[in-house]
Amino acid sequence: MLKISLDKLDKLFEAIAASQTLYIPADREDGAAEYRKYESGMKLSNKLNTLRSAKDFFFPQTENLVDFKMEGKNIDVIDVREESEDFVIFGVRACDARSFTILDKVFLAEPVDSYYKNRRDHSTVVTMACTRPAETCFCGTFGIDASAPEGDAACFSDGENLFFEAHNEKGQKFIDSISSLLEEGNTSKLDDVREKTRDILKKLPLANLSTDNFGGDKLNEYFNSDKWGELSESCLGCGTCTFVCPTCQCYDIKDFNTGHGIKRFRCWDSCMYSDFTKMAHGNPRLTQLERFRQRFMHKLVYFPANNNGEFGCVGCGRCLSKCPISMNIVKVMKALEVK
Amino acid sequence: MNNDTLIPYIGVVTDIRQDTPDVKTFRVVSPEGGKVFEHMPGQCAMLSIPGVGEAMFSITSSPTNTKFMEFSIKKCGCLTTWLHAMDVGQQITIRGPYGNAFPVETELKGKDLLFIAGGIGLAPLRSVINYVRDKRANYGDVQVIYGSRSKDDLVDYKEIIDEWMTDDGIKVDLTIDNPQEGWDGHVGFVPNYVKELNPSINKTVLICGPPIMIKFTLAGLKELGFKETQVYTTMELRMKCGVGKCGRCNIGNKYVCKDGPVFRFDQLGELPDEY
């Protein structure tokens, strides 16, 4: 397998960044990791994952859709879309990599969302296998192997070297572009590391969490469960879970008057918010119970019903560590489960 | 880059009719003339005034109308208030068509049809009624039962009187909630009127109106012997994208904007009660 020594990472990043924009997980001043545009000297974070998910690359928190110029009774529609530049996202974890597949099912379904597709087409996703999963990890529940991430290309660390593997043409092109820095290496130590990681994954507290009793066929059974009241009782109705979630993709479309025209932008929205379904003449989800139920029903029942059984969760654990009241999909699954 | 459905077309408002005290009907054409796009009866479009808002409205004109589209809109929120205040010649943005349609070319073909509407609920059915009138040979008996609070609140009253009532091909029964001077027609709520009229249970029903009216009418229809598989309705929930992606107009796993707005009651019955 082709590899590069970890102490030559700087050279690798320089080489990638010389031809394309490169994003890597880097540590912020407060210690949390976030994807940053690579600049010379920037160090790869050794945190398990970034605080915000990688969905931002394809589905940013806010983006301009179209501009309007209003003059008298006339409206001018200005298409503001531009072809995205090519970019590489390096160090994406297995969970986030899978989230792209899930987002694809929404945004690339007809009619294709050109904003999303544009960025997706111009990206190369280079994943990195996990070696130190956390207690909040449960990607295995969704059939994801943290030691063998998807993506266009994947890399694996054995503590001394980084090994590369291409998964498709795009990934091969990426590896070819850095091949002058790579050399053939022995993977025996890597095999040990991966074996150890798999052992750890089996020992994680949520290793036995199963989706067997969830899916599209449980629609009314779970919708009418009497557990929702108790589960949603202390929910603050904030949007933290939805905004840190790599698969939550609900959005709002709003207009902003700049004084020189109207910008129509799209921004993240949350089904947890009270106005999400509010209309001039009423609201079908009046209390937090209905809004809370929507989020989990969507991930565990509605999404699989519409997408051949695929769940709307990748087990990244961000909601587990970020929910202000520590209520999350794991607790919901355990409370709800009807065997 | 390919067209994106979120980027709207321009529509020009060429005619505005005051239908009722709070409903106006707007005629929309493309700046070059003609329709902005084709649609089927029951489908919707996103209309917007940039900076004010964007919302989904049923296209109330029939696809057989080759010259323009029409929208009957009730004044109830920010955008609709703005639309009601505008003058002829105003441009708006329009995108669509969105959603499924009443199955006029499949399941409804050859059937006896009963349209039941309440208030502004006539708007989405008007598209189907005029489509059926224009392709009259394809359908059996056609009956319209329409009610509103008062005579003044009957949407498209002029068209009903001048065109529908004079059309031998359809039977129209009107009702208003309370007696009113100058009204010698039926007085009473739609659900009761439907029961009084006792329509043949062979008919396929298309119903639209306030939720409470739909609820009682459906119950009445069932008493008369109608089955849920014979009754269609059209739904409305808050929408943003119109294409099943923004995530808010779902009833269970069905998106009203994409899988609806037209549902048969037996299909609706399988979904959670959250609308």
Add this chain to the structure above:
Amino acid sequence: MQEAMINKAKQLLADGTVNRVIGWKRGEFAYDITPAVFESAEELDSEFVYDDFTSANVSKYLVKECKKEGRILAFLKPCDTYSFNQLIKEHRVVRENVYIVGIPGGPKLDAEKIKAKGITGILGVKNENYTLKIDTVYGEETMPFYEAILDKCASCKSKKHVVYDELIGEDGDVLDSNRFDMVEKLENMSAQERYDFWREQLSKCIRCNACRNVCPACTCEKCVFDNPNSGVENKAPADSFEENMFHIIRAFHVAGRCTDCGECSRVCPQNIPLHLLNRKFIKDINSLYGEYQAGEDTTSRAPLNDYNKDDCEASIVHERGVE
């Protein structure tokens, strides 16, 4: 403590003083505690928890809970009692419908601080003489207790309960806290440095509204930022100006009412030190209108709702802003 609380709760449920209890419920791990309402002895026995991670301030839940049938038992830490008292003052809670048992407070632990040390795969956390013994899937780790406490506890202002029906344990004192240190540091920065500091912090905001929704002072029935007719209802900031304004406006709105409970910063998923904005207002109010602690009592006039002849002139406030 947990056992004493459970016994107290069971006793008050049994003798009919209360019909339910608000407290904290055990999670999947050592630290993921959820505020919860308990209605039976069995629920209390199996799920009630009070430990180093039960930091959530349950006062705000009482706004809703006190409107339900019967009286509810609330276990309040000293800092929580200030929040509750302030809610009494603002007529947001019905005092008679809440039976308050004051309990000793923190310092409480911050799981994020443990994780920041690179400790992961946490299975259990034990406090042994102020050394944390952390059991992980990677083996046992240790760290000093005080390095893992919540920021809000590190600058604790009071161990005294300002409202209660009874106490478990002895009451403490108001503390001489260091809570304004960072505010002073910010005040001593140049305007540009201070601007840079806040831009960096506030640009992290994802507008999740967790700070607002957890805040015991934010109890408006309908927040202006959620009202489509307000003109400021935005789910994402359209520009950096709005990004700044959301938090600054919120700080203004709770000025004089914020008890400095620190929940805003505790829940922020982006680690923005939002409490510093509130503390700046508290410090200013102290210096302009005299020492005032929101929530300390239920009767005194709040400085920004009161006028007296000794109040500083508006010009003084104005000139302070000029550098």
